[in-house]
Amino acid sequence: MPNTNKSTIHCVNPECPRPYPQIWGDRFCSSCGAPLQLLNRFIPLGRLGSGGFAQIYTVWDRETQTEKVLKVLIEDSPKARELFAQEASVLISLRHPGVPKVERSGYFHRNWTGSKGPQNLPCLVMEKIEGQTLENVKQQYPNGCPPDLVLDWLTQAIEILGHLHQRKIIHRDIKPSNLMLRNPSPSPVVGKYALGSQLVLIDFGGVKQFENSSSAQPHSTRLFSSGYSPPEQIVGGNVEPAADFYALGRTMIELLTAKSPQKLEDPVKHKLKWRNLVDVNPYLADLLDEMTDEDVRSRPRSVAIIKKRLAKIFQLSLNSIPSSQNQSNATTNVNNQPISNPKVNPKISNPKIPVNFNIPVTLPPKYSELISRIEEKFNTIWTNTTTIVNQTTTSTFKFILNFLKACLNTVWSMCLTAIGALLGTTAGFILAYRTIWGLRFAEFISFGLPYITSDSETINGATMILFAITGLGTAWGLTTAGCFGQRRRYFLSALTGLIGYSLGWMTLQVVTPANSAEGLIGFILVAVPLLAFGLGFRSHHVIYAITTAFGTSVPIAVLLQFGSFPSDLFQFNPIPQWFELLVPLVFFVLVGILSSLFLGITYYIILPGLRLLGWHS
Structure with a gap:
């Protein structure tokens, strides 16, 4: 059992006067008499903190010989229990590397009779993610995280949201503290963290099931995070998948600028003023601005649309790399032999070099970007027009x-x-x-x-x-x-x-x-x-x-x-x-x-x- 203290454990009874330390191997708490082991399998090692209406602990799983995370609901209200059970049901149904894994046996109720009568605490045991949240990562970049890293995180987050939205699930609480990197490894290329580190979305306490957008939606439970949640969620209105895009867009802007959304928000227009603070791909900036639009109808309608635009951003980024590489490679000929004077036309100075007449004709990068931009705008206008026509016809x-x-x-x-x-x-x-x-x-x-x-x-x-x-x-x-x-x-x-x-x-x-x-x-x-x-x-x-x-x-x-x-x-x-x-x-x-x-x-x-x-x- 690596990095685990076998000498002491923790009592998870929220009313215990002295929950820590308890002696390893004891079955009952010496202070309150509550059982220490859960299901004769999970042993609480220490408290990690609080989240919403729950307390978070590290537990040792005797069956798998690994550390896991235990979430114990301490709010005794029907709504809190309903949301907790919904979180457990969602996590049990999901199987994605970007979501903490929960087994079917990981959701249970801890029952015992205490000094105040029968006690019943809903418990949820999930995979422990070894790593740091993006909130912690942000602190290591006081001038903002590198755009390459942010683009990588945005792409991974969209993949995770695609997995959720496909199953009619909205997270509703995306922010830097709810996104983690698994075991980040140093990289001298982009900074302190490497491209491709696995991103994980955590804290599913506010998840919501949704139906098709064409059907009437009931009003949502009023759960929101200030600075990240969209207006329709703050007022308790109908929440659609676009609410996750709004929160994710604001999170990425905060990571790029190292400034919280509240400090970037225009008090009159209620838009984030951030583009002058960071040097970022204009197409990525346009995408983030659309994701964080106050009007839900102006945001991207689905994960597929965002994926398509991200693919174009990556393609444009790749197209901009060969120009520098071509300059560095311009001093070699087709036989990988150095050319003494790269400014001289090789057809004249070295007639032995074969000439390839089958080179495909390509447009300059600026025209290629312009065409991609026009195509992107046309697709957006076409999608919006189709949506408006359908809504008008239905109305x-x-x-x-x-x-x-x-x-x-x-x-x-x-x-x-x-x-x-x-x-x-x-x-x-x-x-x-x-x-x-x-x-x-x-x-x-x-x-x-x-x-x-x-x-x-x-x-x-x-x-x-x-x-x-x-x-x-x-x-x-x-x-x-x-x-x-x-x-x-x-x-x-x-x-x-x-x-x-x-x-x-x-x-x-x-x-x-x-x-x-x-x-x-x-x-x-x-x-x-x-x-x-x-x-x-x-x-x-x-x-x-x-x-x-x-x-x-x-x-x-x-x-x-x-x-x-x-x-x-x-x-x-x-x-x-x-x-x-x-x-x-x-x-x-x-x-x-x-x-x-x-x-x-x-x-x-x-x-x-x-x-x-x-x-x-």
């Missing part, structure tokens, strides 16, 4: 479907409301003028109401029954339709419909001259809002009431202005005939239809507009 199709649905729902509600008003008016007419109970109630109203108004000759108590039952029928039609998100509360809606139309009848009789155009408008302004209040809408009750009342009254006022309804609309004979009900029936049905129409306009147009402006009830 247009959804808008058309929603519009048709709104129209059908509103028409259906208007039909049921018209039927309800028709049945209510008919039932009210029969009850008021064809039954003994209606006649007696009408007499009571006719004799009682004149004490309120002096105009007793216009009072007809039977019409109040007609109005009340009509309101009940109209409310039944609107409630049965249920097309505007309201709850179907039949009793309450019927009661408010009956009371609303009754008070509207009193307005028609008392407040304004009876059976006048003003009286009918007053009836609508009283009856319709009360009816709307009882329909069981979930919010914005006042908006429904006001919009529907005034929306219904305006068309009726126009019709009354043009004489579409007679002034004696509700003046019946003592024993009215059925044909006398025709015009009042049309009036009530029209009021019901208009009320339903403006309820639909309020639900589908006005309220979404108010919510868009930020008005929430």
Whole structure:
């Protein structure tokens, strides 16, 4: 067991008063009595630190005779346990050299009974990465890491993200302290670290599963690292793979400049001002700027796109190397013999040198770079255009479907409301003028109401029954339709419909001259809002009431202005005939239809507009 102290071990009980040192070979802690060995296999050697809601330890694996890392969750909350279990599940499913390896038996729960009752600690044992984090590596380059190294790390990190994203996994916490190099070896070429040292992505505590980008995504748990996480992650919005690109881009810029993203950020434009601080390939700089764009739509959409651009950057870098090598090799001929004067044309000074007429024609490097740049921009524009067209087509199709649905729902509600008003008016007419109970109630109203108004000759108590039952029928039609998100509360809606139309009848009789155009408008302004209040809408009750009342009254006022309804609309004979009900029936049905129409306009147009402006009830 190399580099391991066999004399002492560590207790992982977070409540232990003296967790270290414990004697090697003991099975229980001498301070708290908790078991020291885990699964009779893992022996905690020492504490490495804390990460999030967990504590990190080094453990000795007796089965494999190697050191590993133990992560113990100490936060006892359902969300913390859910994230910890998700991290374990993800790491167990991944098999990549850039991800710490976790066996299926590496996730378990440590149970025992302590002084505070039963204890249950989720544990995760994973491969120990021997090396340093890029945060530590950065400290050794006070002026910024060499661009060649950063490009190598970026390429490896993209390979790791490709492995994750292919499995619908987002890391969500990429930063220098969560990227490690396995056993970095010195290199005199690029500095203190060699190209090709294996990069490893660690700390999967914030991983998230995602679906296809075309489907609606739920809001994410609000986990973020200041300076690295994108805006959509900070506000807890929908997080896509592009969030990892944003964090990775900012990490690479920090490594290049040796400055934290907060120090580089423009407080006005919220972009990093860094390109003047380091001499780096402009194509690599463009890629990093796009990866760190605030607008998620402007970032690369996939790992494949970034890989393609990195391949072009590598190719351009290779194309720039032969120019210097050619100059150093210009003093040798095709037979590897030195040429005394390389400035002299070898065809003239040495006619024995064969001339190759099959040399391929190549463009100068600057034109090759220009063509690659144009091709890259064209591919970006084509990808963005295709995305915009697809999104526009989908949005247009959804808008058309929603519009048709709104129209059908509103028409259906208007039909049921018209039927309800028709049945209510008919039932009210029969009850008021064809039954003994209606006649007696009408007499009571006719004799009682004149004490309120002096105009007793216009009072007809039977019409109040007609109005009340009509309101009940109209409310039944609107409630049965249920097309505007309201709850179907039949009793309450019927009661408010009956009371609303009754008070509207009193307005028609008392407040304004009876059976006048003003009286009918007053009836609508009283009856319709009360009816709307009882329909069981979930919010914005006042908006429904006001919009529907005034929306219904305006068309009726126009019709009354043009004489579409007679002034004696509700003046019946003592024993009215059925044909006398025709015009009042049309009036009530029209009021019901208009009320339903403006309820639909309020639900589908006005309220979404108010919510868009930020008005929430």
